[in-house]
Amino acid sequence: MTSVESGDEPPWNPYRKACPTRQLLDRIGDRWTVLVVGALADGPRRYTELARRIEGVSQKMLTQTLRALERDGLVVRTVHPVIPPRVEYELSDLGRSLLAPLGALERWAIDNIADVLAAREDYDHG
Amino acid sequence: MTSVESGDEPPWNPYRKACPTRQLLDRIGDRWTVLVVGALADGPRRYTELARRIEGVSQKMLTQTLRALERDGLVVRTVHPVIPPRVEYELSDLGRSLLAPLGALERWAIDNIADVLAAREDYDHG
DNA sequence: CCGCATCCAATCCGATACTG
DNA sequence: CAGTATCGGATTGGATGCGG
Numbered sequence: 001m002t003s004v005e006s007g008d009e010p011p012w013n014p015y016r017k018a019c020p021t022r023q024l025l026d027r028i029g030d031r032w033t034v035l036v037v038g039a040l041a042d043g044p045r046r047y048t049e050l051a052r053r054i055e056g057v058s059q060k061m062l063t064q065t066l067r068a069l070e071r072d073g074l075v076v077r078t079v080h081p082v083i084p085p086r087v088e089y090e091l092s093d094l095g096r097s098l099l100a101p102l103g104a105l106e107r108w109a110i111d112n113i114a115d116v117l118a119a120r121e122d123y124d125h126g
Numbered sequence: 127m128t129s130v131e132s133g134d135e136p137p138w139n140p141y142r143k144a145c146p147t148r149q150l151l152d153r154i155g156d157r158w159t160v161l162v163v164g165a166l167a168d169g170p171r172r173y174t175e176l177a178r179r180i181e182g183v184s185q186k187m188l189t190q191t192l193r194a195l196e197r198d199g200l201v202v203r204t205v206h207p208v209i210p211p212r213v214e215y216e217l218s219d220l221g222r223s224l225l226a227p228l229g230a231l232e233r234w235a236i237d238n239i240a241d242v243l244a245a246r247e248d249y250d251h252g
Numbered sequence: 253c254c255g256c257a258t259c260c261a262a263t264c265c266g267a268t269a270c271t272g
Numbered sequence: 273c274a275g276t277a278t279c280g281g282a283t284t285g286g287a288t289g290c291g292g
């Protein structure tokens with residue numbers, strides 16, 4: 001239990017649990033968050049639309065992910081009081097501002113996936 | 127740069143399991159990968175040095191994360207045959223190229239964490 | 253149409269003990 | 273110093289059924 005943590009470390013130190021980067025990573029780290037944000041990039045979508053568009057997501061995880069995004073102010077949920085219910089989700093300004101860094105990551109993935117797969121092949125066989 | 131397509135869908139569709147973005151997210155999605163990469167940003171580090179620097183990581187997870195990064199060609203592991211053993215880890219060129227998009231994400235986190243926390247507060251109390 | 257509740261299997265991960 | 277091996281609690285997440 002030797003605490004290396006000196007009580008006055010800067011809050012952005014990524015090794016502290018309360019740091020922004022850590023919190024963001026905890027949010028986008030899960031399997032679905034980034035996919036949902038991406039699916040909302042083009043504009044508002046209905047619940048069923050998202051479920052159909054994001055291959056493999058279960059109702060449970062889609063709902064859970066949308067709630068978490070809504071809670072963090074990244075997604076706005078609008079309920080239209082009609083029958084049958086119509087619920088639309090769209091990115092907030094904050095949510096849209098996340099698209100740029102996410103896009104950079106996607107760009108990296110596309111540009112470098114071949115190298116990564118090749119390295120994996122080498123590692124497993126060599 | 128060869129594509130990894132299988133079937134008729136485009137390889138960059140993030141909803142396909144084999145897509146680069148999905149694979150990258152699976153890699154950086156876990157709790158420790160990004161922290162380890164960050165801890166190696168300044169140069170080579172020894173195993174124990176990393177363990178000490180990354181607060182809260184267990185031996186098991188540190189080793190596991192380093193192996194995964196090595197397998198993907200993002201980290202280079204060098205064993206110096208001396209007693210006691212000396213093992214150094216450092217980012218490869220590929221690994222270093224990941225620092226930019228990761229940095230963009232970190233900047234977003236720092237710039238927007240306050241808004242996220244405020245939204246959370248609203249959601250929980252309102 | 254939207255989404256919550258429950259069950260349950262799979263996985264993750266920290267703790268602990270041991271090794272060259 | 274730099275790991276490996278194993279156990280068990282905690283978490284994740286899919287499947288299913290129900291409710292507004």
